[in-house]
Amino acid sequence: MHVQRGIRLTALRMHAHARFSSTSIDWPRPGRVGMIGLGQLGQAVVGNLLRAGLAPVIYDVKGESSASKLLDQGAVWASSGKALAEKCDVVLTGLPRPTDVSAAMGLTASGVGPDGILAGLQPGTVWIEHSTTDFENTNKIRAEVEKRGCKAVAAPVTGGMQILKVGKMVALVGADEETFQQVKPLISLSAPRIIRCGEFGHETVVKILTNMLCAVQDCAMGEVMMIAKKSGVDMKLLFDAMRISSGNSFCWETEFARVMDGTYYPDFTSEMMAKDIELGQSLARKHGVPMLMHGQVAQIYDLCMAKYGKDSGSTIPVKLVEDACHTSLADEATSKKFKDWTYTTEIADGSYVIVHKNIDNPHSEISKKIS
Structure with a gap:
C-alpha cells in the first residue's frame, strides 16, 4: 500500500x-x-x-x-x-x-x-x-x-x-x-x-452536535450583551468577567470580538451553520429526540439568512438583537480595544483553552498570582 x-x-x-x-x-x-x-x-x-x-x-x-x-x-x-x-x-x-x-x-x-x-x-x-x-x-x-x-x-x-x-x-x-x-x-x-x-460515522455526529451548541450560544450571546449595554455595563469588562465565569464558552471568547468589529465571524457563514443544524435535526428525527431549543435556533438562522444574506457570519443572530433595539453593541472605545485582537489555543487538562493575544487581559495577572 x-x-x-x-x-x-x-x-x-x-x-x-x-x-x-x-x-x-x-x-x-x-x-x-x-x-x-x-x-x-x-x-x-x-x-x-x-x-x-x-x-x-x-x-x-x-x-x-x-x-x-x-x-x-x-x-x-x-x-x-x-x-x-x-x-x-x-x-x-x-x-x-x-x-x-x-x-x-x-x-x-x-x-x-x-x-x-x-x-x-x-x-x-x-x-x-x-x-x-x-x-x-x-x-x-x-x-x-x-x-x-x-x-x-x-x-x-x-x-x-x-x-x-x-x-x-x-x-x-x-x-x-x-x-x-x-x-x-x-x-x-x-x-x-x-x-x-x-x-466510522460517530465522528461526524459529534462534529454536528458541536456546531449545534455553538449555534445556540450565538443566538443567546446577543441578548445578554444587549442587556449589559442597556444597563450601562462596560462591554470590555463584560467580556473579561464572562470569560472567568460559569457562563463562558468558546463562542463567547472567540466571537465577541467579531461583534465589536462588525463582521460577525465571517469565517463560518450563517448558511453553513444552518446546514449543520439541519443535519442535527435529521438525526433527532431519526432517533425521536425533541428539538424544542434547536428548532427555534433553526428559525433564527433562517430569518438571519433572509435578512442579511446566506454569506453573513455565523454570529449574525447578534445583529438581530441590535436591530430590534436600534442599538449597536460596539462603540468606538471598545472596538479600539479589540482592533488587533487574535487568539491561539492550548489543551489544559483535556479541555480546549483560548489564549488571547494583543489585548489587555486582566486575567493574566490573576493567573500569575494564583500560580
Whole structure:
C-alpha cells in the first residue's frame, strides 16, 4: 500500500505552548496528496501541507483561477476529480454539503460518473473526509471507496478557522486502527489534536452536535450583551468577567470580538451553520429526540439568512438583537480595544483553552498570582 511505505514524518513533536518547529517528510513522488474543495477549510489544509514540504494536487469546481495563490506556492492543479485521484495515494475532501461531496465523488442517481474521484481511485488509496456532512451519505460513499480496494477515514475538524490556518486544529476521526495510524501524521499537519470517535460515522455526529451548541450560544450571546449595554455595563469588562465565569464558552471568547468589529465571524457563514443544524435535526428525527431549543435556533438562522444574506457570519443572530433595539453593541472605545485582537489555543487538562493575544487581559495577572 502506497501510504504504508510513503509517509515518513520526523521531528513532528508538539509542545503545549508552541507549534512544531521542524518537519521532515518523504513522499514517494511529488503531489501524492490531493485536496478537493478549496473553500476556507480546503485552502487552510493545503497551506499546511505546503508548509510541511508537500506538493499537493488540488481541484475545485470553481476552476484553476480560484487557486492561484496555492499554485504559486507549489500546489499542482488537476483537471478533474478523476485526474486528481489517479495521481494520489491520499485524497482529501473538504466540501460544504453532502450533495457537494457526492458530486465530487461522481455519484449520481444512475451510478458512478466518469469524471469524479471514484472513477480515478487506485487500489490502496486512502480517502480522508474533512467535510462536516451527513454521516449516512458518508457511509454510502465509504462503501463505494472500499469496493475499489481503498480505505476511508472520516476526519471533520473543529476549533476555529484561525487555528486551522496555523495547524493547531482538533480532528474528530473515525477509521480502522491500521489506516488511522498510517494517516495520523498527515492529519496532524493541520490537526495535531486528534480524538478517536469509535465507529466510522460517530465522528461526524459529534462534529454536528458541536456546531449545534455553538449555534445556540450565538443566538443567546446577543441578548445578554444587549442587556449589559442597556444597563450601562462596560462591554470590555463584560467580556473579561464572562470569560472567568460559569457562563463562558468558546463562542463567547472567540466571537465577541467579531461583534465589536462588525463582521460577525465571517469565517463560518450563517448558511453553513444552518446546514449543520439541519443535519442535527435529521438525526433527532431519526432517533425521536425533541428539538424544542434547536428548532427555534433553526428559525433564527433562517430569518438571519433572509435578512442579511446566506454569506453573513455565523454570529449574525447578534445583529438581530441590535436591530430590534436600534442599538449597536460596539462603540468606538471598545472596538479600539479589540482592533488587533487574535487568539491561539492550548489543551489544559483535556479541555480546549483560548489564549488571547494583543489585548489587555486582566486575567493574566490573576493567573500569575494564583500560580
